[in-house]
Amino acid sequence: MDQHAVTPVLDARVVVDRGGFRLDVGLRIGAGEVVALLGPNGAGKTTAVRALAGLIALTDGHIAIGGRRFDDPRTVTFVPPDQRPIGVVFQDYFLFPHLTALDNVAFGPRCHGASRPAAHETAARWLARAGMADLARRKPRQLSGGQAQRVALARALAVDPALLLLDEPLAALDARTRLDTRAQLHRHLTDHEGATLIVTHDPLDALVLADRLVIIEDGRVVQEGDAATITARPRTDYVARLVGLNLYRGRGTGHTVTLADGFVITAADTTDGDAFVAFSPAAVALHLDLPSGSPRNTWPATVAGVQRHGDNLRVQLSGPIGAAADITPAAAAQLRLEPGQLVWAAVKATETRAYPA
C-alpha cells in the first residue's frame, strides 16, 4: 500500500511553550488507527491533548484534521474547540452533574444541531452500545467509576468525531474495573472509524489499546512504532523500564558492544557503530563465585536492593553497570541475598539483543 496516497486524518506538529517547557511532537494518525501517546508524568501528554482539542493554542507547528487546518500560528488560524470535529474523554470524565447519563450523551448531538428527539435517539443508541441502556436515567453521581467512564466514552463518540482524544481514560479506575473497562474500550476503539489518540502513562493500556505507540519524554518524541518493535528494541531508559528490560548504549563492533565507561557486552547480534544492547532481568543469573562455562557476560556486582516482583524477586545491582535481575525465591534463599552483598552477575550472549542506535 502506498503510504503517500492516504492522507492521515490527523496531521499535526504540536508545539507549545509553557514557562520554560517546550512540547514539540509530530503526530500523524490514519482513519481507524489508534495511537497511544505514552510518557512519564510531566512529559506533556495532557498539553498535547488540550492543544489538539483547541483548549490551548499552539506556539508553533500546525494541526490539520481531515485536511483542514484548525490551528496554525503562521497563518493566524485558530478554530475554537466547539468547531473542531473532535470528541474528548477527560481523565476525570467531567460528566455534567445536573444531567442524566442520557442527556450527557445527547448534549453533543444537540449542540451539533440535532432536534431533541433525534439527539435522545442517538444518545440512547450509544448508551446501548456501551451496555448502559438500563442506567440512562441516572445522574453521574449515581454511577460507579466504570459506568461513568462508559458514559463519557459514549458522550465523546456520539458527536461522530473525526478525531477521538482520550486523556488517561482508565487512570481513575481501580484495578479490577480497569481490566473490564480496558477490554470494552478496546472493542469501541476498534469500531471507531476516525482517528484515535489515547494518552496514558500505563504501558499495558498502550499495548492493549493502540496500533502504534508514540513515546514522549520532556516534550519530545523519543521512540515510536508498533508494540512489538518497542518492546523488543527500547531506545531510552524510560522505555526500557516500561517494557521491563535492562538497556545500555555503546559502540558496536561485531558481536561486542563497548559502553562509554569501557564495559564490554558480548551480544548474539552483530552491530557496527552506535548501538543499544538490551536484555531481560530474567536473563541475569546471580552466583556467589565466578561462574565458568558457556560464553557469558560476567561481572562483579553489589546488591543494591531486593523487591518482590510477581512470583519472583527483583534484585537491583550496582557495579560496573547497573542492572535488574529477576530470581526465584529459592535461588534468593540459597544466595542469602542482602543489600551490600557482592555477587557475580552473568548473562548469556544469546539472551541479549543488540541493535543500531
Next chain:
Amino acid sequence: MSTHDRGSTRENDVLDVAQPAPVPPPRRWVGRRVPVALLIPAALGLAFLVLPMAGLLIRAPWSTLPQRLAAPGVLTALRLSLLTATVATIVCVVLGVPLAWVLARVDFPGRRVVRALVTVPLVLPPVVGGVALLLVFGRRGLVGRWLDETFGITLPFTTTGVVIAEAFVAMPFLVIAVEGALRGADERYEEAAATLGAGRWTTFRRVTLPLVAPGVAAGAVLCWARALGEFGATITFAGNFPGRTQTMPLAVYLALEKDLDSAIVLSLILLAVSVTILASLRDRWINTP
C-alpha cells in the same frame, strides 16, 4: 471487643456495624469536642444577633396587635415592600449574573478596578447612593433629563424609583455571591462542553448556570433580603408616599416619630414575613446539592 480498642472517635460507628442489634443503642455524641475558643465567641455572636429581635418581641404591644395589624396602610406598605424587593431582585439577577460571569470568566484589562467598582454600593451610605441616583436619574439628571424629554418617563418619587434604589443597593450582594460561585465551579466542565460543540452562550446556559444555580439562589436571597430592608436610598430617591413609594422600612421610620408601638408592630410584621420566606427558600434552594 479488643479490635475496637483503638480509641478512635469513630468507634461508635464501627460498633454499630459490628453488632446487628435489633434495638439500636442510645444515640451517643460521636462528634469531636468543639473548642471553647470557638464556642464562646460563637455563642456571643449569636446572642448579639438575636437579642435585638427578642427585644422587639418583648416590647410588642400584644394586646392591641390585631387592631394595629388592620390599620390602614400596613398591608399596602407590606405589599409594596414585597413587590419592589422581588422586582429589584429580578433586575439584579438579569443584570448581575452576566456581570458576575464577565468578572469571573473574561480576562480584560482593568478587571480589578471593575470588581472594586461593583462593591461601591456596599460602602456608600445608602442616603448618598440615593443622592447619586437623583443626580443621574432625576428630572435634571444626566440620564433622567433624556428619559424625560424623549419618552416622558420620570423615575424619582415613583414605584419604579423604589425598585431602582433597592436594586442599586442590593446588586453587589448578588454579583459577589455569583462571582464566587463561578470561580469555585470547575472550568473543565465548560471545556468538556466546548469539545462537544457548545459555544460560549450554550455552555453558559446549559452547563455553567446549572452548576452555579445554588450560588445564584443564595445571591438572590441575600439580594432580596437587602432590598426588603432598604431605607436610605429609597427615601432619598423615591420619597415617602403611602401606596406608591412607602415601603415597610419607611413606614416604620414614620411611625417611630409618632408612636413607638406601631413602629414595633410594623417591624415585627416585616421580620416575620421575611424570616418565613427566607427559611422556606433556604430549604428549597440553598441546601440542594
